[in-house]
Amino acid sequence: xxxxxxxxxxxxxxxxxxxxxxxxxxxxxxxxxxxxxxxxxxxxxxxxxxxxxxxxxxxxxxxxxxxxxxxxxxxxxxxxxxxxxxxxxxxxxxxxxxxxxxxxxxxxxxxxxxxxxxxxxxxxxxxxxxxxxxxxxxxxxxxxxxxxxxxxxxxxxxxxxxxxxxxxxxxxxxxxxxxxxxxxxxxxxxxxxxxxxxxxxxxxxxxxxxxxxxxxxxxxxxxxx
Amino acid sequence: xxxxxxxxxxxxxxxxxxxxxxxxxxxxxxxxxxxxxxxxxxxxxxxxxxxxxxxxxxxxxxxxxxxxxxxxxxxxxxxxxxxxxxxxxxxxxxxxxxxxxxxxxxxxxxxxxxxxxxxxxxxxxxxxxxxxxxxxxxxxxxxxxxxxxxxxxxxxxxxxxxxxxxxxxxxxxxxxxxxxxxxxxxxxxxxxxxxxxxxxxxxxxxxxxxxxxxxxxxxxxxxxxxxxxxxxxxxxxxxxxxxxxxxxxxxxxxxxxxxxxxxxxxxxxxxxxxxxxxxxxxxxxxxxxxxxxxxxxxxxxxxxxxxxxxxxxxxxxxxxxxxxxxxxxxxxxxxxxxxxxxxxxxxxxxxxxxxxxxxxxxxxxxxxxxxxxxxxxxxxxxxxxxxxxxxxxxxxxxxxxxxxxxxxxxxxxxxxx
Numbered sequence: 062x063x064x065x066x067x068x069x070x071x072x073x074x075x076x077x078x079x080x081x082x083x084x085x086x087x088x089x090x091x092x093x094x095x096x097x098x099x100x101x102x103x104x105x106x107x108x109x110x111x112x113x114x115x116x117x118x119x120x121x122x123x124x125x126x127x128x129x130x131x132x133x134x135x136x137x138x139x140x141x142x143x144x145x146x147x148x149x150x151x152x153x154x155x156x157x158x159x160x161x162x163x164x165x166x167x168x169x170x171x172x173x174x175x176x177x178x179x180x181x182x183x184x185x186x187x188x189x190x191x192x193x194x195x196x197x198x199x200x201x202x203x204x205x206x207x208x209x210x211x212x213x214x215x216x217x218x219x220x221x222x223x224x225x226x227x228x229x230x231x232x233x234x235x236x237x238x239x240x241x242x243x244x245x246x247x248x249x250x251x252x253x254x255x256x257x258x259x260x261x262x263x264x265x266x267x268x269x270x271x272x273x274x275x276x277x278x279x280x281x282x283x284x285x286x
Numbered sequence: 287x288x289x290x291x292x293x294x295x296x297x298x299x300x301x302x303x304x305x306x307x308x309x310x311x312x313x314x315x316x317x318x319x320x321x322x323x324x325x326x327x328x329x330x331x332x333x334x335x336x337x338x339x340x341x342x343x344x345x346x347x348x349x350x351x352x353x354x355x356x357x358x359x360x361x362x363x364x365x366x367x368x369x370x371x372x373x374x375x376x377x378x379x380x381x382x383x384x385x386x387x388x389x390x391x392x393x394x395x396x397x398x399x400x401x402x403x404x405x406x407x408x409x410x411x412x413x414x415x416x417x418x419x420x421x422x423x424x425x426x427x428x429x430x431x432x433x434x435x436x437x438x439x440x441x442x443x444x445x446x447x448x449x450x451x452x453x454x455x456x457x458x459x460x461x462x463x464x465x466x467x468x469x470x471x472x473x474x475x476x477x478x479x480x481x482x483x484x485x486x487x488x489x490x491x492x493x494x495x496x497x498x499x500x501x502x503x504x505x506x507x508x509x510x511x512x513x514x515x516x517x518x519x520x521x522x523x524x525x526x527x528x529x530x531x532x533x534x535x536x537x538x539x540x541x542x543x544x545x546x547x548x549x550x551x552x553x554x555x556x557x558x559x560x561x562x563x564x565x566x567x568x569x570x571x572x573x574x575x576x577x578x579x580x581x582x583x584x585x586x587x588x589x590x591x592x593x594x595x596x597x598x599x600x601x602x603x604x605x606x607x608x609x610x611x612x613x614x615x616x617x618x619x620x621x622x623x624x625x626x627x628x629x630x631x632x633x634x635x636x637x638x639x640x641x642x643x644x645x646x647x648x649x650x651x652x653x654x655x656x657x658x659x660x661x662x663x664x665x666x667x668x669x670x671x672x673x674x675x676x677x678x679x680x681x682x683x684x685x686x687x688x689x690x691x692x693x694x695x696x697x698x699x700x701x702x703x
Contacts, residue, residue: 116609117697137613144611155606155700159305169610171297174290200305216610 063224063255064090064113069122071108082108083119084278090257092223095250097266098259100275106259107228109275113257114147114226115139127223144172148217150227154209156201162188162212163197169220187215191245207238214245218254225249227258231265243268291616298607298616299623314592318632318680319639321585325672326640328581329574330664331653336567339658340559342496346425348555349381349525350534353541356551361385361520363549368524371544377532382424385415385510386522389479391451391503393469411451413479414502414523415510424527427492427499434471434490441506443486445477448500449493477503479513495658497560524550582675586683589628593621594687604692605699618688625684626677633673640664 071083082105090096098106111117113124115131124131126146134142149155156165166187167180175183188197191211201209210230217225227246231239243265250256250270258269266272267286274282303311344350355362362368365383372378391411418437422428428436437446449455453465469475473488486505494500510516528537534554541552597604607617645662652659697703 111697116700117695140608140611140613142611143609147611149609151606151700155602155609157603157606159301164301168294168297168612171294172290172612172616177297 062089063092063094063127064257065123065125066113067123067125069109069112069124070120071105071112071117072120082278083112085122086275086278086280088273088280088283090255092255093250093253094271095246095256095269096258096271096273097269098257098273098275099261099263099266102261104275105278106261106275110226110228110257110259114149114224115143116149144169145220146223148220148222148225150210150213150217150225150230152229152232154201154206154213154233156209156212156216158201161198161200162193162204162215165201165212166215166219169216173220183219184215187219188212190218191215192241205238207234207241210234210238210242211245214242214249218249224255224257227256229259229261231260231262239265291613291619294612295616295619296623298612298620299627302620303624303627314589314628315632315635317588317592318585318628318676319635321581321588322633322636322673322676323639324581325578325676326636326664326669327644327662328577329571330640330662331660332570332574333567334648334661334663335653335655335658336563336570337663338652338655338660339495339563340556340567341661342494342659343498343559343563344555346427346430346494347496347498347525348558349424349527350532351526351528351537351541351552351554352558353524353526353546354551354553354558355522356549359549361522362524363520364546365518365520365524368541368546368550371541371546372524372526372537375537375540377528377537377540379527379529380420380424381524381526382417382420383507383521384523384525385413385507385514385516387413387415387479387510387514389413389477389503391445391447391466392476392478393466393473395476411503412501413477413510414504415507416504417507418504424525427494430492430494431490432493434488436490436492437504437506439506441489442509443484444489444505445475445486446490446492446504447488448502448504449491450497450500451503452491455491455493477505479510480515482513484513495655497657578672582679585676586679589625589680589683590687592628593625593684594691596624597621597687597691601691601694601699602702605696605701608692608696609700614692617692618685621688622681622685625680629673629677629680633676637669637673640669641666 066086066088069083069086070081073080073082086109098109100106112119115124118132131139131142157168160168163181163184166184170180170183171177185194185197188194191214193208193211193215196204196208201212204212214230230242234242246256246258247268260266269286271285272282273280353362353368369381369383372381389411417439418441419439422436432449437444447466447469451465452469453467456465458465469488471488471490474485475488477484477486492499492504526537528534538552538554541547546552604617608614640662641664645664648660648662652661
């Protein structure tokens with residue numbers, strides 16, 4: 062078992078009103094699974110992803126990855142864990158505007174201690190894998206939305222993480238680009254990569270192996286596709 | 287924190303500076319440069335004001351070694367022996383001797399029935415009997431004549447006045463100091479030296495901005511000797527200029543070793559500088575540093591604001607960096623590197639301006655202060671220390687806002703909450 066979620070809750074408070082977004086979620090995800098987390102807007106699916114992916118701290122409960130309780134990690138250990146174990150694809154691509162495509166993809170590798178030469182080689186391979194071998198030295202502002210999202214995917218996979226978290230990766234893309242992104246995920250998954258993707262689009266959810274459906278902060282469905 | 291953090295921080299900082307808005311970069315560098323100039327130039331001018339005065343003292347009056355009479359003696363005894371010794375010293379380039387004698391100059395004396403409130407006499411004026419050509423050769427005095435002409439060796443019954451003796455240049459009216467009014471080149475004045483009074487013509491007015499010179503009345507040495515009935519060659523002052531690369535103390539020590547110290551006060555020029563000048567110099571240096579310190583604080587706040595605004599607008603990207611596993615320390619260091627870049631480039635431009643533009647320009651065109659030709663004092667060592675101070679202040683001003691923002695919640699940063 063790669064991920065264990067135990068009684069996960071998340072409550073936001075503005076000092077007056079408390080909003081319980083996640084209400085005691087529990088589930089397990091095995092290595093190599095391609096999971097879609099679905100639900101209507103406000104169901105808590107992105108919040109769930111953020112807790113699982115160590116971008117946020119749950120109010121209570123445990124996120125155990127590879128047998129390690131991530132809530133016991135300090136800030137530095139979490140950063141190290143995110144760097145070496147996790148990859149992220151964000152809805153708005155989240156590329157660094159002053160870095161070219163190859164630099165964006167190679168950055169986590171540099172942080173892992175690889176040489177620039179090695180980082181560039183791996184980043185180039187990753188970009189070629191998503192069909193962007195001709196856009197290596199373009200800045201994000203010089204790329205279309207679909208291309209930027211493919212750079213983001215390349216960055217997520219280049220350092221060979223154990224889990225890729227994708228938050229609405231197709232939300233800002235046209236249907237053709239969306240299809241291409243999903244095809245890339247499927248291709249990556251074929252090689253044994255664990256992918257956890259938040260989406261509200263049924264069509265793309267069906268393309269995964271497993272769908273977890275949330276409503277009002279609880280899991281209402283967990284099924285194999 | 288490890289080497290990788292530094293490498294990645296440098297990578298990020300370099301890319302951010304390289305690909306940031308060029309006008310923003312220019313503006314920040316410009317602010318740093320102005321701050322640096324504020325640090326160096328203000329104190330440099332303040333110190334230079336006094337140093338200009340000291341330079342004038344050396345290059346227009348004292349030379350490298352100044353020999354003067356002992357306080358209890360009327361003149362330098364064994365002057366001839368001293369000058370003979372100077373003649374044999376290879377270190378000495380040239381020297382000039384001066385006779386000094388108290389006297390007075392009276393203007394408009396022909397039509398005067400003095401009223402109590404009409405001041406015509408320069409009381410206590412000191413006459414300097416000089417060899418005009420030699421003085422000019424050594425100290426270029428003719429270049430400081432502001433009205434009329436410089437004395438020549440053939441002049442007789444002719445004087446040259448220091449500007450401080452004229453009301454026109456020193457508009458002071460006090461019982462202890464009464465400058466001459468209505469005197470210009472060509473004016474006839476009555477000169478009293480000892481018991482002799484003669485009518486003389488003012489040939490020129492000299493203004494060197496060296497207090498010792500500008501308060502004197504100049505006359506050919508021969509006529510002064512004649513008027514005061516001097517039949518020996520003992521003078522009151524000998525100004526010695528040494529050859530290039532010779533330290534003044536070499537000549538001073540040689541003269542002292544020969545025992546002339548018993549007959550005259552022998553000093554290198556810096557020892558003869560009036561003490562108040564040194565005190566003013568120290569005070570001005572302190573004042574300059576104080577103003578510079580305020581400049582440093584202003585620069586620190588400026589850089590703090592610039593980096594803070596930069597970081598706040600890039601908060602989302604900082605969140606992304608943290609999200610993909612870049613450590614907070616690495617991000618903080620990247621901003622420190624950016625601060626270093628701004629400080630180093632700003633200081634480098636500032637140094638360029640100081641050493642290649644301001645310093646040579648002010649040296650060629652000194653700032654015209656009433657009592658000094660102000661120069662810009664900026665030594666390489668002192669300037670580098672100021673650059674270092676600015677760098678440290680900038681690093682702190684860059685690091686603190688970076689730390690504040692980087693320590694915020696990662697997800698909030700990414701989502702812009």
